[in-house]
Amino acid sequence: MQKDEFLNILNEAVKGCGFVDLICGAEMITAFLKSGPAEELYKELRYDYADLFLNAGPSPVFxxxxPFRSGAPVVMQEPVFELREYFRKAGVHKSPAYKDLEEHIAVQMEFLRYVLEKGNEDLYLDFFENKFSKWVPAFCDQLTSTTPSNCNLSQNLTNLPAGVMTNFYQGLAHLTRGVVMCESSTIGGYTGAEEVTNKMSSAFDYLALSHEYATLAQGVLEPEPPKTVPTHCYTCGALCGMNAKLKDGILIGTSGLQGDPKSGGRLCPKGAAVPKHLYSAYRLKSPLIREGNRFRKASWDEALDRVVEAINRT
Structure with missing residues (x-):
């Protein structure tokens, strides 16, 4: 079977490589994928994905x-402006077809792939060393919730975030952190790390994944000019007048609207915190459907059909 062949090649690639995270990640992913029928495993992964990354569970990982660079659970902050500058240097932007945020780890991974395939090694090294590797290890640390040297599978199952039932994403985080460490070692001149990377690449080549770019599109998007838009606050029924300050289309601050008869040109703390409300990392990002006591991601069509069916039954 393709799955078994891939797992065998992956485990052989990292065997004795010296990067504990790679070994641990490969072992955990292999154990999970061999633990039951594919349909049941996929079902569990959908629930865990919603808990971990869609804010359906009590311990989400963003x-x-x-959030990792600023230390606050808020997205679309200064790192996004940095990211857009890298995109402009490479002549790309986030594809409109990709509905998640441009600072998502998947977009940054694909950007690394893009600049490497285009032969822009200097930009690749700059982005990897000064941006990607500055936050991804911390993301993996939060997701694993165990130390890399503790790869006992039964112990890892007891250290899962609240509500999560499998350790697949822990294994994926170990593997990702190991790849970052391996690539850093390669950049530092350790030839053994490059050999490990090449072996792992052959394993993933076996999956025959699409070569299309899923998150990026060609073309430079020039930054939007800064502007201040007169509007009103939405956090309560007072609807106080408010100025919204935008940088490249992102709300970066608010202030009272002079001449507003309700507020006298002032904003309360709630109005001042509107950017944090708007870009809170805890916001739901897609419709979720409850199955038993857990949630899974759903399309808007499926969710609205459920609502219509429920209304028709009443």
Missing amino acids: PYES
Whole structure:
């Protein structure tokens, strides 16, 4: 079977490599994928994905750069402006077809792939060393919740975030952190790390994944000019007048609207915190459907159909 062949090649690639995270990640992913029928495993992964990355569970892990760089659970902060500059240097932008945020780890991984395939090694090294590797290890640390040297599978199952039932994403985090460490070692001149990378590449080549770019599109998007937009606050029924300050289309601050008869040109703390409300990493990002006591991601069509069916039954 393709799955078994891939797992065998992956485990052989990292065997004795010296990067504990790679070995641990490969072992955990292999154990999970061999633990039951594919349909049942996929079902469990959908629930865990919603708990971990869609804020359906009590202990979400945010797959975005801003929360890890700023220390606050807020997305679309200063790291996004840095990211857009890298995109402009490479002549790309986030594809409109990709609905998640541009600072998502998946977009940054694909960007690394893009600049490497285009032969822009200097930009690749700059982005990897000064941006990607500055936050991804911390993201993996939060997701694993165990130390890399503790790869006992039964112990890892007891250290899962609240509500999560499998350790697949822990294994994926170990593997990702190991790849970052391996690539850093390669950049530092350790030839053994490059050999490990090449072996792992052959394993993933076996999956025959699509070569299309899923998150990026060609073309430079020039930054939007800064502007201040007169509007009103939405956090309560007073609807106080408010100025919204935008940088490249992102709300970066608010202030009272002079001449507003309700507020006298002032904002309360809630109005001042509107950017944090708007870009809170805890916001739900897609419709979720409850199955038993857990949630899974759903399309808007499926969710609205469920609502219509429920209304028709009443």
